Amino acid sequence: MIFGALEAGGTKMVCALGREDGTILEQVSIPTTTPKETIPLVVKYFRGKEIGALGIGSFGPVDVNQSSDTYGHILDTPKTAWKYFDLVGSIQKELSIPIGLDTDVNGSCLGEMTFGNSKGLDSVIYITIGTGVGVGASINGKLLHGMLHPEAGHILLKKHPKDTFDGNCPYHGTCLEGMASGPAIEKRWGKKAVELKDNDIVWEIEAYYIAQALMNYILTLAPRRIILGGGVMHQMQLFPLIRKEVERLLNGYLNTKEIKDMDHYIIPASLNDNQGIMGCIQLAKIALDEVK
Amino acid sequence: MIFGALEAGGTKMVCALGREDGTILEQVSIPTTTPKETIPLVVKYFRGKEIGALGIGSFGPVDVNQSSDTYGHILDTPKTAWKYFDLVGSIQKELSIPIGLDTDVNGSCLGEMTFGNSKGLDSVIYITIGTGVGVGASINGKLLHGMLHPEAGHILLKKHPKDTFDGNCPYHGTCLEGMASGPAIEKRWGKKAVELKDNDIVWEIEAYYIAQALMNYILTLAPRRIILGGGVMHQMQLFPLIRKEVERLLNGYLNTKEIKDMDHYIIPASLNDNQGIMGCIQLAKIALDEVK
Numbered sequence: 001m002i003f004g005a006l007e008a009g010g011t012k013m014v015c016a017l018g019r020e021d022g023t024i025l026e027q028v029s030i031p032t033t034t035p036k037e038t039i040p041l042v043v044k045y046f047r048g049k050e051i052g053a054l055g056i057g058s059f060g061p062v063d064v065n066q067s068s069d070t071y072g073h074i075l076d077t078p079k080t081a082w083k084y085f086d087l088v089g090s091i092q093k094e095l096s097i098p099i100g101l102d103t104d105v106n107g108s109c110l111g112e113m114t115f116g117n118s119k120g121l122d123s124v125i126y127i128t129i130g131t132g133v134g135v136g137a138s139i140n141g142k143l144l145h146g147m148l149h150p151e152a153g154h155i156l157l158k159k160h161p162k163d164t165f166d167g168n169c170p171y172h173g174t175c176l177e178g179m180a181s182g183p184a185i186e187k188r189w190g191k192k193a194v195e196l197k198d199n200d201i202v203w204e205i206e207a208y209y210i211a212q213a214l215m216n217y218i219l220t221l222a223p224r225r226i227i228l229g230g231g232v233m234h235q236m237q238l239f240p241l242i243r244k245e246v247e248r249l250l251n252g253y254l255n256t257k258e259i260k261d262m263d264h265y266i267i268p269a270s271l272n273d274n275q276g277i278m279g280c281i282q283l284a285k286i287a288l289d290e291v292k
Numbered sequence: 293m294i295f296g297a298l299e300a301g302g303t304k305m306v307c308a309l310g311r312e313d314g315t316i317l318e319q320v321s322i323p324t325t326t327p328k329e330t331i332p333l334v335v336k337y338f339r340g341k342e343i344g345a346l347g348i349g350s351f352g353p354v355d356v357n358q359s360s361d362t363y364g365h366i367l368d369t370p371k372t373a374w375k376y377f378d379l380v381g382s383i384q385k386e387l388s389i390p391i392g393l394d395t396d397v398n399g400s401c402l403g404e405m406t407f408g409n410s411k412g413l414d415s416v417i418y419i420t421i422g423t424g425v426g427v428g429a430s431i432n433g434k435l436l437h438g439m440l441h442p443e444a445g446h447i448l449l450k451k452h453p454k455d456t457f458d459g460n461c462p463y464h465g466t467c468l469e470g471m472a473s474g475p476a477i478e479k480r481w482g483k484k485a486v487e488l489k490d491n492d493i494v495w496e497i498e499a500y501y502i503a504q505a506l507m508n509y510i511l512t513l514a515p516r517r518i519i520l521g522g523g524v525m526h527q528m529q530l531f532p533l534i535r536k537e538v539e540r541l542l543n544g545y546l547n548t549k550e551i552k553d554m555d556h557y558i559i560p561a562s563l564n565d566n567q568g569i570m571g572c573i574q575l576a577k578i579a580l581d582e583v584k
């Protein structure tokens with residue numbers, strides 16, 4: 001059985017074909033412009049490929065509540081062309097196959113839990129630090145949904161005493177995304193994150209914000225493991241800095257075996273930046289199992 | 293069928309008998325001293341009462357993971373006499389009935405979801421602001437467990453610009469509990485919270501911290517409803533202040549129908565401070581159903 005996988009992002013749509021074991025057979029990328037232009041190209045790619053189901057990991061906010069009237073629609077987004085667009089419906093109408101949907105970051109979380117470094121764990125969070133900051137979570141073995149899905153890239157933080165940057169989140173200024181995303185780093189220092197590799201204070205400040213957020217997620221979600229992915233996390237020197245700062249902030253408060261083994265508690269994504277698309281394969285598989 | 297309910301707190305053990313519909317038939321309070329003194333009194337109370345099961349809502353941290361070796365034990369707590377004490381085991385040995393266990397705040401959350409203001413919702417959080425600050429949560433219809441249970445009373449916050457208090461959490465200083473618990477209010481202002489009723493700045497600062505925490509919980513847990521209980525929340529003037537501050541902080545970011553109806557989104561506990569003990573009745577019922 002071949003599954004279709006669609007990572008629907010704000011700048012591009014990654015379309016792939018894959019097998020149940022996570023193998024990616026082929027992959028193409030289509031620019032995200034307007035639904036009118038982009039969706040027909042996506043549909044054209046999958047048509048005739050004999051996929052058994054399609055899994056979509058979408059940018060948000062998106063309605064992932066299956067019992068809602070607007071299930072599968074993009075919600076109130078600054079990408080105005082996509083606002084309230086019926087993403088799942090418009091594809092299902094053309095392809096007539098089961099479609100699974102979640103957020104891109106819940107998808108990545110699922111990818112790591114199914115094929116990657118967190119197999120067998122019931123409670124995991126996945127955080128991407130890239131153009132934006134997104135958080136996916138699985139709690140009691142189920143991807144976290146509720147009123148909506150996590151939007152925890154926007155939690156509020158204390159400012160680093162040496163940081164004079166005012167943040168670049170249009171909604172909250174100094175939220176996590178406003179302080180720690182790739183574009184925030186670039187705006188604060190006037191250079192791309194990748195060019196700042198050897199500048200220690202950049203990563204001290206970056207680790208300070210990420211660690212504060214992790215501390216709050218740990219206390220709120222009680223994950224058994226935390227996975228950090230996205231472009232900025234390719235700076236591997238961040239990991240020891242973040243771990244140390246989380247320990248400093250917790251200050252002995254949580255004494256679990258997981259926390260005591262910090263090097264295996266806060267870890268990098270393990271699937272070569274394919275965790276998202278592999279998660280979509282698994283979303284497709286689950287969607288097919290559900291209709292069987 | 294009569295159920296036993298035990299709210300195990302740091303200063304007192306509330307023992308009660310109740311019916312499946314949440315009716316409390318009788319209730320006594322036993323001071324919490326040492327396990328050696330306190331547990332026999334608790335056992336003595338329930339013995340011979342012909343209860344079908346017992347539900348315990350305990351102070352934390354406590355091991356609520358049923359597949360763990362130390363399930364039912366108190367974990368690393370500053371109350372040294374109780375550190376690593378086998379709470380469930382020591383009672384079960386004497387009473388030989390099914391015992392359900394969760395944290396006191398998860399218990400309160402369950403109480404409100406079963407008998408109170410949040411019936412039928414799958415995703416609810418309950419926060420108590422009292423001697424400490426505790427958070428219980430139900431996600432996808434199940435009480436939140438993972439590595440541990442939520443300890444979200446200790447999340448980190450930005451300081452109010454007019455606040456010179458350094459916080460009184462021995463672990464984190466200015467975490468939510470350190471800034472907003474009853475004792476924090478008393479230490480900051482030199483008077484008990486209840487005596488400060490007419491002092492506006494007290495409640496402005498209090499609402500500022502609570503709202504910041506709620507903003508982070510909303511973005512992380514995506515609850516469909518937020519219930520605020522505990523002694524401090526008897527100051528009902530806090531509710532409009534908190535709602536307004538949450539709206540200011542979110543700044544239009546989440547546009548759900550729940551958020552648009554703020555007066556029904558952030559609400560007081562509804563069970564006359566019996567949400568905890570009524571939740572224990574439900575924990576007992578669930579424990580009995582599980583062995584059936």
Ligand SMILES: Nc1ncnc2c1ncn2[C@@H]1O[C@H](COP(=O)(O)OP(=O)(O)O)[C@@H](O)[C@H]1O
Nearest residue numbers: 130131132182183192193194230231232234235
């Ligand atoms: N190796 C790297 N080191 C530091 N930052 C990087 C690196 N690669 C990409 N970035 C930053 O990450 C952001 C892009 O994130 P990425 O996860 O690749 O994509 P997106 O979030 O758009 O899906 C950009 O701001 C970029 O500057």
Ligand SMILES: Nc1ncnc2c1ncn2[C@@H]1O[C@H](COP(=O)(O)OP(=O)(O)O)[C@@H](O)[C@H]1O
Nearest residue numbers: 421422423424474475485486522523524526527
């Ligand atoms: N009506 C009230 N107004 C303001 N604060 C109160 C009120 N009643 C109790 N408190 C404060 O709440 C704290 C006790 O919280 P409570 O929820 O009653 O118990 P606990 O948290 O110990 O279970 C104390 O610090 C007390 O000062």
Ligand SMILES: [Zn+2]
Nearest residue numbers: 154169172175
């Ligand atoms: Zn933001």
Ligand SMILES: [Zn+2]
Nearest residue numbers: 446461464467
């Ligand atoms: Zn604290």
